[in-house]
Amino acid sequence: MKILAAIARETGKPFSVEHIEIEEPRQDEILVKVVATGVCHTDLVVRDGMMPTPLPAVLGHEGAGIVEKVGAGISKVKPGDHVVMTFNSCGTCPSCKNHDISYCHEFFPRNFEGARSDGSSALSQDGTPITSNFFGQSSFASYAICNELNVVKVPADIKLELLGPLACGIQTGAGSVLNALQVSQGDSFVVFGTGSVGLSAIMAASAVSATTIIAVDMNDDRLALAKSLGATHTINPSKVNSTEEILKITGYGAKFALDTTGIPAVIKGAVESLAPKGTCGILGASGPDTEISFNETHFMSGGRRLMGIVEGESNPDVFIPELIRLYQAGKFPFDKLIKMYDFQDINQAVEDSESGVTIKPVVTMPAA
Template sequence: MKILAAVTRAPHAAMTLETLEIDAPRDTEILVRVVATGVCHTDIVVRDGMLPTPLPAVLGHEGAGIVEAVGRKVTKVVPGDHVVMSYNSCGHCPSCDAHAPSYCHEFFPRNFLADRPDGTSALRGGDGMVHSNFFGQSSFATHAICHERNIVKVPREARLELLGPLACGIQTGAGAVFETHKVAEGQTVAVFGCGSVGLAALMAAKVAGAREIIAVDTNEARLDFARSIGATLTINPATTPATEAILKHTRYGVDHAIDTTGIAAVIRHAVDSLAPRGTCGMIGASAPGSEVTLDEVHFLSGGRRLVGIVEGGAIPDQLIPKLIALHAEGRFPFDRMVKFYPFAEINTAIADSENGHCIKPIVLMPEV
């Protein structure tokens, strides 16, 4: 069938809306009519050639939509189901067997190499193959092929066009708090970087009952937003040394620090802000080969920990429904971060995300 898709053809170039042909789903695949897709920083990184995703490709990995067709071996969903598409995993490696799919031993090829495992693509244009299967979906399109491993059935009463960002960015921030750090009531949390991932972590920290919720960012508007969703202290490191302020405010440091920036110096500040036995979670990364340096005595003597976090360490089938329920209760107001754009304005949505004009863009697909 014919679909409309935003195709990335060259690094740093604008995506072009093109009519492509999409395969019917194979035995284990699912065809979803995409209603809306969130724009994630990872899409921008890949567009700019910072990771080896082959081009031309259709990106997008926070898709929400309605199942249109399923392969004959699919049992998880049926046509008509409302779904969110999240990250992909293999289902048979040691991590997947241990119910830790975000650390799948095949995570990189399953999500970034933008082809099926057999090297084929579900998409074709007038000049040949267009790479698909980005994060098991390629949802910057009116239709996407995905898999049972990365599809999550959601309630019909939930606002479907709002749910895509739960698949990656918001799942990552909230999952870091709920699943990896397992923040307990009365503990203290500092979040470095208040984009959509960091703000989701702040919302989750409030749900978890953290006693102190500290937001660190150089953008005053983001700090204002952080206060409005529960931050008890905000710090602009451009004017106030963050570590000193945190230690002064908490006396011993925080139980949990979460870095979303991927900047080595900021990660060092986050670790230095930890109380004894505290944990710092790294969500962002600057580039392959980047390094972080730590004060060995400070790190070792306090029994502090530094842990890498992918997708929050979450299982999408468990966390996404939880976040939808919390939102329905008014306890996880992620909708306040969102701005909607028509699909034809996808490049504007990406630019607004890059320049900070929008916290979390969502592109709405045209009716087909």
Template sequence: MKIQAAVARNHDAPLSLEEVELDEPRDNEILVRVVATGVCHTDMAVIAGQLPTPLPVVLGHEGAGVVEKVGAQVTKVQPGDHVVMTIDSCGQCPACLHNDVTYCHNQFALNFEAHRPDGSQAIRADSGPLSSMFFGQSSFATQAICHERNAVKVTKDVDLSLLGPLGCGIQTGAGTVMNALAVTPGSSIAVFGAGSVGLSGVMGAVVQGATTIIAVDMVQSRLDMARELGATHTIKADEGDAVEKIMEITGYGLAYAFDTTGAPKVIRQAVESLAPKGTCAIVGASGPEAMIELNETHFMSGGRRLIGVVEGESTPDLFIPTLIALWQQGRFPFDKLVSFFSFDQINEAIAASENGTAIKPILRMA
């Protein structure tokens, strides 16, 4: 079928909207009419050449839409169902069999190499095949093919155009706090980086009942948003020593720290802010050569912990509906992070995310 897709043909260049051809879904695939899709930092990392996803490629991995067709082997959804598309997994490796789907042993191949497991592509242009199936979906398009494992069925009483970012960025932030760190009531946490992932972590900390919630960032408007979402304290990272300020607030350090920046210097600050037995979670990386340096005595003698987290260690089929329910109850107001753009404004949406004028851009397909 003919669809419209945003194609990344060159690094550090605008995406081009093109008419391309999408395969019919195979027996184990699902065809989704994309209603809206979020713009994520990972998409921008591919465009910038920071990830080895081959170009030209159709990106997009926070898609939400309506099922149009299902393959013969698909039983989870049927045409007309509403779905959020999320990270893909194989379902067969030891991690998947233990329900640790975000740590699927085939995660990189299935999500970043942008092709089917057999190496084939689902999208073609006049110039030839395009890398597709990015995160098992390539949702920068009016239609997308995904799989049963990365399609999360959601209720039809919620505006689909809001829900795409729950599949990645918002799931990552909230899930890191609620699942991986499992923040306890009455505890303290600092979130380093108040973008969409960090602010989702702030909201997750509120849900968990943390009573000291500190947001650290260099952009005042984002710190203001953190306050609105429930942060009890904010720290302007470029105005003094953040570690000293955290110690002043807590007296002895944090039970939990959450770094969303991927910057080694910031990660070190986050670890240095921990109280004995405190845990720091990281979800970003500055690149394949980035190294983290810690003071060994401080780290070891306090029994501190540093963990990496992917997609909030969530089980998407359970966690995404949970976040929707919390939003409906007024306890997880992620809609405050959102700015809408039309699909043909995709390059403007990317620029708005990069320059900080939009926290979480969402593209609406007409």
């Protein structure tokens, strides 16, 4: 079947919107008519050659759409169901069996290698294969193939255009707070970086009534938005020392901190801002060989903790519907982060994301 797709053909170059072919779904696969897809920083990291996903590739991993066809072995969804496509996993390793799906032992090959487990691709152009299966979906396209392990059925009465970002960025921020750190009522929480992930973390902390919620960023407009979404305090580290300010606000340091920047110096400051027995979560790194250093005595003597977090430690089948319920209850207004773009304008969406003009771009597919 002919589909429309945005192809990353060359490292660091704009996406090329072209017609390509997609295979029929196999027995264990699901064909989804994509309605909209979020644009995530990870898509751009791959486009820019910082991950070994082979180009040319169809990226996109925050897809939302309607099930078109299912293979004979599929029972989880049926044609006509509204779904979100999230990260992929194997379903059989010790982590998956323990419901720690985001720490699947095959997370990297299932999400970044750009092929089915047998090495084949569902996408091609004039007989030449194009890298597909990115995060088990490659949803920068009018149709995508996924499987039961990374598809989540969602209510049909919620606009699908909004729901794609719940698959990764927003799930990561909110899940880091609710699942990994387990911030709760009365806690103090500080987030470093107020992009879509950091702002989602703030909304989640507010939803569980954390008492002190501190946003740290050098963009005053983002800090103002953070305040409107639940932050009780904001800090611009270009104007003041963020660690000193956090200690001043909390009296002894924060119980929880979350770094969304991946910058070693920022992570060091986040650890320094922790109270005794406090925990800092980190969501990314600025490069594959990046190292973090901090004062051993301060870290050890206060019983402080540093933890890596992937995809918000979420079980998407449970957590994405939970986020939708919070949204419906008015406690998680993630729609305030989203700006819609026509699919043909995907490169403008990317540019606006990279410049900071747009927090969470979502590209919508043509109706036909």
